[in-house]
Structures are given as structure tokens and as C-alpha cells.
Amino acid sequence: MAIENRGRFQAQGQKLEESVNWAQVDPLYHCQAIVFIENLKNKLTRRDLKIRKNAFAECIDYVNKANKKGGIPAVHNKSFPKNYKERVDLEVHKGVAFLTKSKTQKK
């Protein structure tokens, strides 16, 4: 099966470039996105995480909001906060993201 869904969460800054990518047959589900964001947080130093505390909070809020509105289609890119170089980027390159995984899919 072709990989129809791709994207990444990326922590960026003057001296930082860390990311967590996805490339999968299924859309990126909301629950996966939250885990990926946590994985990205775990890759950062305490200082880098502290600077981006609000950025991660804004990113999670956006993912939750997008989930309630049925998800986001590619190509989509957002920076949190929207006016800083020290930031967290959300990128949907292909397919859709932040959908709710139904009970049958979970099984």
C-alpha cells in the first residue's frame, strides 16, 4: 500500500533542529499526533523545552481544535508561536492529519 500521509513536528531555532516525522498509509490520528509531540519534547534539552513551553501548548491546542473540525488536509504548515525564530512547526506534507480514530480502527 502506498504511503499517502506524511508530515512532521519540528522544533526549530538558531541552534536547534529536531523533528518527529510520520509517513504512513493511514491518516495521522489525533492520538498519534499527541504522542509524537510528546516524543519531540523528550528530544529537547531542558532549556530548549523551557523556551518552547508555550509553543508546545499552542501546538497541542491547535491539534485539538483541528481534530474537532474534522482534521487538516495537506499541504499545511503552522509555526508556534507565530512570531519567533525559537519555535515549534507543524507540517502536514501529504494526506490528512488529526482525525479521530474510530473504535473499529483502534481494534
Add this chain to the structure above:
Amino acid sequence: MKYKISNFQGFLKDDEKYKSNVDFWKSKIHEIEPDFKDWMSNHYMNGEKINDGNPLIAVRYNNIAIRIIQTEKNNLQPKFASWIKKYDEFNLTELVVCIQPDPTVYTSTEFLIKLFYKNKYRRFQNKMNLRYNKILNSNRTHFLLNKLEPISASANIIKSNMELNREAFKIVRAVSQKLRPNESIFRNAKISKPYNSSIQKASQITAQISVLRVLDIKEATKINLDFENLKNQISKLKEEVVVEQKSQNTHR
């Protein structure tokens, strides 16, 4: 299309203004290269549009792209910040510019886009980032000093009768809500240290007082000590700002 500030302020609350902001930038970019086309989705799967200025526009032409992010006017936030983003998957180099509605910022951004199109943008981009970072740091430092300097040196945040000094607390809380530690990048470490320490202390005091229901002497002493420390950091910051201003005046 001419820039008129009244058409841009309050753009997040007014759909017509939002659209005129989008049209303004598209027309400016199309003056440079008419083949720049939208390449990002800006709606949810339910069809609802995302009019939050993040991004205001995102256009692409061959292997270059431009993304403009816009926020409402706020002197304690960056008026201008720009960076380059690479997308290996799309073989694309993107210029990202974050701006606030402001005539000078708009002129600089327009010029930066022209330079980016000619691939001669780096120097100007660095210069603008430095210039606006300096303005931002100055605005934040002055906000901090203006708020905290008037507090009397002998004042405590918890009075001897264990009552909260509400005036002082309001000021400390405002500082911790509007400014965040490590958010500003200062070139002068002598300023960044007392600046960040002050905000950290203000946040600590706000958090301590906000969670307390009943005060005891031990807690009150600790909070007053933190407040004392905050006032000391403010004095240090003021000294360093004066030194920096003097040195700048001498260089001029």
C-alpha cells in the same frame, strides 16, 4: 495597492480587513512575479476557513516559496522576524516573515521579498532581524522598568500584618503575564541576566501567592525575600541599561 494602517489593524476580528490584508500582500508579490501561486490549505476538513494570520499567505513559484505570518500590534512582541525554511520533500526554500501592521515593517518586508526573489536577501534579513530584536528588547526592558521601578525600596509584598500589598502584587503579576523568561535574545549578557532573573522572580512570586489560601510567617518571609531579590535585579538592570545607553551615545 497602497498601504493604509487603518485597513490592517484589527484584521483578526474583521473578515473584510483580513481579506484586504491577504489581497495587499498577494498584489505586492505578484508585482514581483505574477506566477506565485497559493500552495497550502488554509481550512479544516469541515470546510471552515482558518483566518488566524498563521499564515496570512503562503505562495510558491518553482522552487521558492514565501509565507507571511501576521499578528496584531503589540509592542511587547516582535514587530518583525524572518527565517528560511527548507522542505526537502518539495525541493523548496521558503522565506518566512512574521510581521505586525506597521508602515516601516511593511516597506522592509516588501524589500526583503524582492531581495529573496533575486537570492540576495541574507544580509538584509540579518540586519532587519537584529534591528527589530533590538527594538523589542528595548520595549520589553522599558516596560519592566516602568512597571517595577516606582515600587518603593522599603515596600514588602506581604505586609507586617500579613496582608497582601495588592498594588505591588498587581504590578508583579502584570509583568509575569506579559513577559516570559528566556524569550528575549540580548546581545549584552549584563542586561539579559537581570532581565531574565526579574521575570523569573515575578513569575515565582505570582505563582506562590496565587496558590496560597492562608499565609504563615515562614511563607510570607520567603515571598518577601523573593520580592527583595526582584527589586535588586531591577536596580541592576537599570544600572546596566544606563551604562549601555551611555556607551551608545559615545559611539554616536
